[in-house]
Amino acid sequence: MTNSAFLIAAEGLEKHYPGVRAVDGISLGVRAGQCFGLLGPNGAGKTTTLEMLEGIQTPTAGRVLFQGRPLDRDFRERIGIQFQATALQDFQRVRESLAMFAALYQHHADLDELIQLCHLGEILERDTRKLSGGQRQRLLLAIALVNDPALVFLDEPTTGLDPQARRNFWALIDRVRARGTTLLITTHYMEEAERLCDEIAIVDHGRILIQGRPSALIDAHFPAAILRLPSSAWPADESLPANAERRDTRIELYVDEVPAALEQLERHGASLIDLRIDRPSLEDLFLKLTGHSLRA
Numbered sequence: 001m002t003n004s005a006f007l008i009a010a011e012g013l014e015k016h017y018p019g020v021r022a023v024d025g026i027s028l029g030v031r032a033g034q035c036f037g038l039l040g041p042n043g044a045g046k047t048t049t050l051e052m053l054e055g056i057q058t059p060t061a062g063r064v065l066f067q068g069r070p071l072d073r074d075f076r077e078r079i080g081i082q083f084q085a086t087a088l089q090d091f092q093r094v095r096e097s098l099a100m101f102a103a104l105y106q107h108h109a110d111l112d113e114l115i116q117l118c119h120l121g122e123i124l125e126r127d128t129r130k131l132s133g134g135q136r137q138r139l140l141l142a143i144a145l146v147n148d149p150a151l152v153f154l155d156e157p158t159t160g161l162d163p164q165a166r167r168n169f170w171a172l173i174d175r176v177r178a179r180g181t182t183l184l185i186t187t188h189y190m191e192e193a194e195r196l197c198d199e200i201a202i203v204d205h206g207r208i209l210i211q212g213r214p215s216a217l218i219d220a221h222f223p224a225a226i227l228r229l230p231s232s233a234w235p236a237d238e239s240l241p242a243n244a245e246r247r248d249t250r251i252e253l254y255v256d257e258v259p260a261a262l263e264q265l266e267r268h269g270a271s272l273i274d275l276r277i278d279r280p281s282l283e284d285l286f287l288k289l290t291g292h293s294l295r296a
């Protein structure tokens with residue numbers, strides 16, 4: 001596939017700082033209408049990659065193409081950015097804040113629609129310093145959407161939110177996607193990536209370890225289920241079967257057929273009282289690829 005098939009593409013991106021290659025050769029492409037996720041632990045190079053794609057940082061090497069062409073002045077009008085920490089003006093209400101950002105653009109979205117989309121109606125007159133974490137993120141997303149962009153960048157949009165606010169934000173992202181907006185998101189929450197992203201790239205030490213559809217990546221690396229037992233549940237004099245591995249204080253069995261695996265465990269005399277049966281997840285994949293957990 002040529003790069004013009006992508007709304008935005010990175011070719012061999014690198015960013016070097018003294019003593020560190022923050023990004024060390026990243027190539028990826030995001031199709032129109034997709035939600036693409038960059039995943040990785042703290043310091044992996046996600047934000048630096050995103051900032052080069054946003055045109056904010058200049059790459060040390062490589063290039064970014066938007067609709068097959070190098071970034072130009074028009075690019076800024078076509079994108080929206082939700083930064084990790086956008087400074088909202090003090091003593092400003094939600095309504096004033098939105099209007100101020102809208103005034104920065106020649107063409108802006110219908111603000112009433114945006115207020116409805118991001119559920120800001122009830123908090124329009126609230127001082128922006130008095131917002132909850134979830135309300136603040138909804139306002140920041142509305143600001144990112146204020147110029148009706150084709151592509152929106154979201155840098156760890158749900159970090160620090162409680163689980164309910166995080167789920168509400170995911171539902172909001174669904175509504176944004178349903179309008180056809182393309183999204184590029186960074187996160188270190190695996191569940192978030194599985195829930196939101198059509199395609200992901202797992203980044204570590206400035207490089208992409210693996211890229212593809214979450215379900216396809218999981219299917220390619222794991223059988224149907226993972227059975228997890230505390231190590232103490234396994235008889236001390238029994239050796240582990242070939243499909244089992246020790247992880248910290250647990251034993252994991254990778255299996256296609258759960259009933260057959262349960263019989264196998266019983267034959268070995270394992271205690272099933274604390275048995276957990278999980279569908280393999282991106283978290284498992286990350287652990288398998290890197291040897292460490294993504295939750296830094």
Ligand SMILES: Nc1ncnc2c1ncn2[C@@H]1O[C@H](COP(=O)(O)OP(=O)(O)OP(=O)(O)O)[C@@H](O)[C@H]1O
Pocket residue numbers: 017018020021022023040041042043044045046047048049188
């Ligand atoms: N301006 C800078 N000067 C020097 N080093 C930097 C600079 N910006 C980032 N780095 C380093 O580059 C590496 C990648 O940082 P980056 O912020 O892109 O990672 P990240 O994956 O976004 O992490 P986080 O999840 O913490 O935001 C880190 O080692 C970081 O310390």
